[in-house]
Amino acid sequence: MTDVKSSSTGQGPSADQAPARALHTGISDPRTLVMRNLRQSGIFVALVVIVALFAVLTDGVSLSPGNITNIVLQYSYILVLAIGMVIVIIGGHIDLSVGSVVALTGSVSAVLVIQQGHPWWLGVLAALAVGLAVGAWHGFWVAYAGIPAFIVTLAGMLLFRGLTLRVLDNISLSPFPAEYQRIAAGFLNGLLGGQGFDAFTLLIGGVAVAGYAVSGFRTRVARIRYQQPVESFPLFVARVVLVGAVVMYFAWQLAHARGLPIVLIVLAVLVLAYGLLTRRTVFGRQVYAIGGNLPAAMLSGVKVRTVNFWVFVNMGFLSAVAGIIYSSRSNGAQPAAGNMFELDAIAAAFIGGAAVTGGVGTVVGAMVGGLIMAVMSNGMQLMGVDQSMQSVVKGLVLLVAVAFDVYNKRRAGASR
Amino acid sequence: MSDTILEMRNITKTFPGVAALQDVSIVVRRGEIHAICGENGAGKSTLMKVLSGVYPAGSYEGEIIFDGRPVHFRGIRDSEAQGVVIIHQELALVPHLSIAENIFLGNERCGRTGLIDWNRANADATALLESVGLRENAVTPIVALGVGKQQLVEIAKALSKEVKLLILDEPTAALNDVDSAHLLDLLRRLRDRGITCIMISHKLGEITAIADSITVLRDGRTVERLDVRSAEVTQDRIIRGMVGRDLHSFYPDRVSSPGEEVLRVENWTVRHPTQDRRVVDDVSFTVRAGEVVGIAGLMGAGRTELAMSMFGRSYGRDITGRLFLRGREIRARTVAEAIGNGIAYATEDRKRYGLNLIDDIRHNVSAAALRKLARFGWVHDNEEIRVAEASRRDMNIKAPSVMATVGKLSGGNQQKVVLSKWLFTDPEVLILDEPTRGIDVGAKFEIYTIVNRLVAQGKAVVMISSELPELLGMCDRIYTLAAGRLTGELPVSEATQEKLMQLMAKDKEPAR
Structure with missing residues (x-):
C-alpha cells in the first residue's frame, strides 16, 4: 500500500489521489469542499458581486428603494417563465415558444376584457386556459409524437405569434380596467398603517425569514437524526443570519418605497411551490431522472411520456401567468409583446446552473440567474449604456456562465 | 519478402x-x-x-x-x-x-x-x-x-x-x-x-x-x-x-434448495427492432424460488434481448409468448407493469442504462420504486435517506455518504447501487445481466455473496454471464442460447465449460 504511506507524509504524489481518498474516508480537505460547492455557491457569489458592482457604478442608485421595486416589477414575468423553463431544461428539453405564448395569452385576455367588456377575472381564467391548451399541444408533440422539443416549440413560436396577430387583428388594445392593472402594478400596503414606511411589508419579510430559519433547522435536525453530514452549527447560523439580513434589507427598502408588490407575492408563492415540486415530489424527481439518463429512467419504470407531457403543460401554465402579468404591467396587449422573452428565460436557467444536457438545475438557481440578468440590465439602463452594449454584455455573461459549467463538468469527469 | x-x-x-x-x-x-x-x-x-x-x-x-x-x-x-x-x-x-x-x-x-x-x-x-x-x-x-x-x-x-x-x-x-x-x-x-x-x-x-x-x-x-x-x-x-483454465474457488458456498416454480416463460419470440430477423426464437424456460438459473451464450446469441423483452418490452418488436409468475399469467407490457409484477432487471451496461450518473446514491437507489416512499406524490425524503443508508450498509457501498454522486464511484460500488435499486423494488425474480462485468475480484466476491443471500431469502435469480466459470460457480441450472434459440439445459452438476461452449457454439455448419 504505497500510496497510504506517501499520503501520510503528505507529499507530492498523493495530491492527485486526494479526491479518491476523500471519497472513501469521508475526509475532504477545504479545497475540495470549496470546489465541490463552487457550482451551487458560485452563482450567489456572482449575484452579490454584480449587485455590488452596479451599486458602485451607479452611486447607489441601483439599490435605492424605488429602483429595487422597479427591478421586481420589471423582471417578474421573466422570473416566472424561468421557473417553467428550468424544469423543461432539467427534463432535457427546451421551449422557444414562451414569448409567443405570453403574447397570445395576454391578447386573449385583452380581447375579452377590453374589447368585449367581460370582467377582469374572466380574462385571467381565459389566459390560463389558453396557456394550458398550448402546453398540452406542445406536450403531445414532444411526449407522444416523439418530435424534439426544439422543433415543436420553434413551430409553436411561429404558430402562436401568428395567432396573436389574428386575435388582436394586428392592433394594440388598451387600457385594462383598474382591477386588472393591480395585478402587476398593485401594492399591498397600509394594511398595518404607515409611519413613513409600510409595516406590513416588514412583517411579511420577518415571517419569511422566520419560516426559512425554522424549516432549515428542522431539516438539519432530521438530517442529524438520520446520521447525515450537515454543515457545522456556526455555519448554519451564519447562513440564516446572512439570508435574513438580505431579505430584511430588501423588505426595508420596499417598505420605504411603495410597499409590497402583489407580483412579488405571486412570485414568492410560485418559487416556494415549484421549489418543493422539483425537490420533494415524485413528479419532480422523475423529471431529474429523465434528464439525467433517459434510458435508465425508462428502465426504472418512469412513465417518461406522461412526465414530459406535464412538463410542457406546466410551461404553458406559467407562460400564461407571465402573460397576465405582462399584459397587466403594459396595460394592454400588443402584437409584438413578449418578443425574445424565451431567450431571457433560457439564459436565466443556464446562468443559474442548469446543464445543457439536462438532469441538473434548480428553481432557486434559475431565480438567481434571472436576477443576475435583471440587475445587469437595470444597472446598465441606469448608467445609460447603449442598448447594443447591453446585449453584448448579456451575451458574454451567458457564454461565460455555461462555459464555466462545462469546464466544471469536464474537470469532474477527469477526476473520476 | x-x-x-x-x-x-x-x-x-x-x-x-x-x-x-x-x-x-x-x-x-x-x-x-x-x-x-x-x-x-x-x-x-x-x-x-x-x-x-x-x-x-x-x-x-x-x-x-x-x-x-x-x-x-x-x-x-x-x-x-x-x-x-x-x-x-x-x-x-x-x-x-x-x-x-x-x-x-x-x-x-x-x-x-x-x-x-x-x-x-x-x-x-x-x-x-x-x-x-x-x-x-x-x-x-x-x-x-x-x-x-x-x-x-x-x-x-x-x-x-x-x-x-x-x-x-x-x-x-x-x-x-x-x-x-x-x-x-x-x-x-x-x-x-x-x-x-x-x-x-x-x-x-x-x-x-x-x-x-x-x-x-x-x-x-x-x-x-x-x-x-x-x-x-x-x-x-x-x-x-x-x-482450459483453473477454476478459482472464489465463489462463495451456498446450500441449494430450490422451492416451487416462480417464473415460467413460454415460447418467447422477439424480432429485431429494425431488421427482419428473430433475435429470440421460441424460448421457454423456468426459474424456481431459491434458485440461480444461468443463461449462457456468445455475443449476439440474444441473452440481453431475451431479458429486456421480458422486462416490460424494453427491446424488440412483435413480441409473442407468455410469462407466468407463480403459475399465474402476467402482463408486463411496460416496465412499470413488470416492476409491479415483481420482475427486476439489472442491466449489463450500468452507466448507460442503469444509473443516473450525475445524481447521488440516495436518488438512484429509490429511482425504481419512488412511490413506495411517497404519499400523494410527496416524497418522504428522510425515509429515502434511511433506505439508501440501509443499502449502503448492507451492500457495503464504499462512499462517504449517500449524497455522493454515483458517477464518481468505482464500478463495483456502482453495481452495488444498481442492485440496491432493484432490491428496493422487492422483486420476486431478479434478472442480472453481466453482474460482474468490469469490476474487480474483491467486488465480484461481494456481489456473489449478495446474490447468495437473496437466493437464501427465496428470490429467484436469472444470471446472464459471458464468464462460464462464474455461471458454473453460481448457478443451479444453466440454459444455453445460440442465435436466439435455446440449445440446451444442464444442471450445474453435469455442466462443464466444454459442454457449455459446444452448446453455445451450436450453429449450422457453413456451406463449403
Missing part, C-alpha cells in the same frame, strides 16, 4: 485496474486467413484495436512488426496508410449516403480542381463492388441494403484503401446463413488474391471451415497457435484451448 506479414510481440495493454492483454504474441503468415478465438473478454478486440492504432503507439507495451518493419501506429489513418484495415462488428457506414460516398469517405476521389470527381468515384466504386460480388448501383443509399450487403460494402471500402491486412471483427455475427456463406466465400477469394485476413469469430464451425491458422486467447494471454493446414483441428480442440 518474408513469409510473415505480421508479428505482434509481447503486447501488454492495461486499463485502469485491469490488464486487458498480458504478453500477447501472434504471428500471421502472408496470404492466410488467421482466426483469433477466445471467450468474451479474452482480449481479442483489444488486440485488434492495438494493431489498427485505435489504441495508439505508446498506450501499450510490446512491438508490432508489419511487412518486415517495426510500426508505431498513432491512429487509424496511420495504420490504413500502411494497408491495415479493420472492419468493426458495428458497421461504420453512414446510412443516408450512397455506396460510393461511403466507400470513399475520408478518401475522396478528387479531380485537379480539388472538387470531388463523382464520375470517377462512381466508376471506381462499381469496379470495387464487382470485385466483392455485390450487384448494386453505386449510388444506392446504404439504408436500402441489408446487413449482409452492407458488410460487403465495408470490404469494398477496405479494398479501395489498397489493403494488405484485413481485420474482421465478428463479421458474420449479424448475418443469416446465406449471407455468411457468401462472405466466407469472398474471404477465400481475397486470400487467393494475396490479401491476408485476420478474423475474430465466435462461430467455431466457420473457423474450422475457413481458417488456415488460429491463435487462441484466454484471459488476455496467448494460449496457443494452431495450424489448421498441417493438422486436423476440431472444434473441441479449440474449445479446450479457450476455456
Whole structure:
C-alpha cells in the first residue's frame, strides 16, 4: 500500500489521489469542499458581486428603494417563465415558444376584457386556459409524437405569434380596467398603517425569514437524526443570519418605497411551490431522472411520456401567468409583446446552473440567474449604456456562465 | 519478402485496474486467413484495436512488426496508410449516403480542381463492388441494403484503401446463413488474391471451415497457435484451448434448495427492432424460488434481448409468448407493469442504462420504486435517506455518504447501487445481466455473496454471464442460447465449460 504511506507524509504524489481518498474516508480537505460547492455557491457569489458592482457604478442608485421595486416589477414575468423553463431544461428539453405564448395569452385576455367588456377575472381564467391548451399541444408533440422539443416549440413560436396577430387583428388594445392593472402594478400596503414606511411589508419579510430559519433547522435536525453530514452549527447560523439580513434589507427598502408588490407575492408563492415540486415530489424527481439518463429512467419504470407531457403543460401554465402579468404591467396587449422573452428565460436557467444536457438545475438557481440578468440590465439602463452594449454584455455573461459549467463538468469527469 | 506479414510481440495493454492483454504474441503468415478465438473478454478486440492504432503507439507495451518493419501506429489513418484495415462488428457506414460516398469517405476521389470527381468515384466504386460480388448501383443509399450487403460494402471500402491486412471483427455475427456463406466465400477469394485476413469469430464451425491458422486467447494471454493446414483441428480442440483454465474457488458456498416454480416463460419470440430477423426464437424456460438459473451464450446469441423483452418490452418488436409468475399469467407490457409484477432487471451496461450518473446514491437507489416512499406524490425524503443508508450498509457501498454522486464511484460500488435499486423494488425474480462485468475480484466476491443471500431469502435469480466459470460457480441450472434459440439445459452438476461452449457454439455448419 504505497500510496497510504506517501499520503501520510503528505507529499507530492498523493495530491492527485486526494479526491479518491476523500471519497472513501469521508475526509475532504477545504479545497475540495470549496470546489465541490463552487457550482451551487458560485452563482450567489456572482449575484452579490454584480449587485455590488452596479451599486458602485451607479452611486447607489441601483439599490435605492424605488429602483429595487422597479427591478421586481420589471423582471417578474421573466422570473416566472424561468421557473417553467428550468424544469423543461432539467427534463432535457427546451421551449422557444414562451414569448409567443405570453403574447397570445395576454391578447386573449385583452380581447375579452377590453374589447368585449367581460370582467377582469374572466380574462385571467381565459389566459390560463389558453396557456394550458398550448402546453398540452406542445406536450403531445414532444411526449407522444416523439418530435424534439426544439422543433415543436420553434413551430409553436411561429404558430402562436401568428395567432396573436389574428386575435388582436394586428392592433394594440388598451387600457385594462383598474382591477386588472393591480395585478402587476398593485401594492399591498397600509394594511398595518404607515409611519413613513409600510409595516406590513416588514412583517411579511420577518415571517419569511422566520419560516426559512425554522424549516432549515428542522431539516438539519432530521438530517442529524438520520446520521447525515450537515454543515457545522456556526455555519448554519451564519447562513440564516446572512439570508435574513438580505431579505430584511430588501423588505426595508420596499417598505420605504411603495410597499409590497402583489407580483412579488405571486412570485414568492410560485418559487416556494415549484421549489418543493422539483425537490420533494415524485413528479419532480422523475423529471431529474429523465434528464439525467433517459434510458435508465425508462428502465426504472418512469412513465417518461406522461412526465414530459406535464412538463410542457406546466410551461404553458406559467407562460400564461407571465402573460397576465405582462399584459397587466403594459396595460394592454400588443402584437409584438413578449418578443425574445424565451431567450431571457433560457439564459436565466443556464446562468443559474442548469446543464445543457439536462438532469441538473434548480428553481432557486434559475431565480438567481434571472436576477443576475435583471440587475445587469437595470444597472446598465441606469448608467445609460447603449442598448447594443447591453446585449453584448448579456451575451458574454451567458457564454461565460455555461462555459464555466462545462469546464466544471469536464474537470469532474477527469477526476473520476 | 518474408513469409510473415505480421508479428505482434509481447503486447501488454492495461486499463485502469485491469490488464486487458498480458504478453500477447501472434504471428500471421502472408496470404492466410488467421482466426483469433477466445471467450468474451479474452482480449481479442483489444488486440485488434492495438494493431489498427485505435489504441495508439505508446498506450501499450510490446512491438508490432508489419511487412518486415517495426510500426508505431498513432491512429487509424496511420495504420490504413500502411494497408491495415479493420472492419468493426458495428458497421461504420453512414446510412443516408450512397455506396460510393461511403466507400470513399475520408478518401475522396478528387479531380485537379480539388472538387470531388463523382464520375470517377462512381466508376471506381462499381469496379470495387464487382470485385466483392455485390450487384448494386453505386449510388444506392446504404439504408436500402441489408446487413449482409452492407458488410460487403465495408470490404469494398477496405479494398479501395489498397489493403494488405484485413481485420474482421465478428463479421458474420449479424448475418443469416446465406449471407455468411457468401462472405466466407469472398474471404477465400481475397486470400487467393494475396490479401491476408485476420478474423475474430465466435462461430467455431466457420473457423474450422475457413481458417488456415488460429491463435487462441484466454484471459488476455496467448494460449496457443494452431495450424489448421498441417493438422486436423476440431472444434473441441479449440474449445479446450479457450476455456482450459483453473477454476478459482472464489465463489462463495451456498446450500441449494430450490422451492416451487416462480417464473415460467413460454415460447418467447422477439424480432429485431429494425431488421427482419428473430433475435429470440421460441424460448421457454423456468426459474424456481431459491434458485440461480444461468443463461449462457456468445455475443449476439440474444441473452440481453431475451431479458429486456421480458422486462416490460424494453427491446424488440412483435413480441409473442407468455410469462407466468407463480403459475399465474402476467402482463408486463411496460416496465412499470413488470416492476409491479415483481420482475427486476439489472442491466449489463450500468452507466448507460442503469444509473443516473450525475445524481447521488440516495436518488438512484429509490429511482425504481419512488412511490413506495411517497404519499400523494410527496416524497418522504428522510425515509429515502434511511433506505439508501440501509443499502449502503448492507451492500457495503464504499462512499462517504449517500449524497455522493454515483458517477464518481468505482464500478463495483456502482453495481452495488444498481442492485440496491432493484432490491428496493422487492422483486420476486431478479434478472442480472453481466453482474460482474468490469469490476474487480474483491467486488465480484461481494456481489456473489449478495446474490447468495437473496437466493437464501427465496428470490429467484436469472444470471446472464459471458464468464462460464462464474455461471458454473453460481448457478443451479444453466440454459444455453445460440442465435436466439435455446440449445440446451444442464444442471450445474453435469455442466462443464466444454459442454457449455459446444452448446453455445451450436450453429449450422457453413456451406463449403
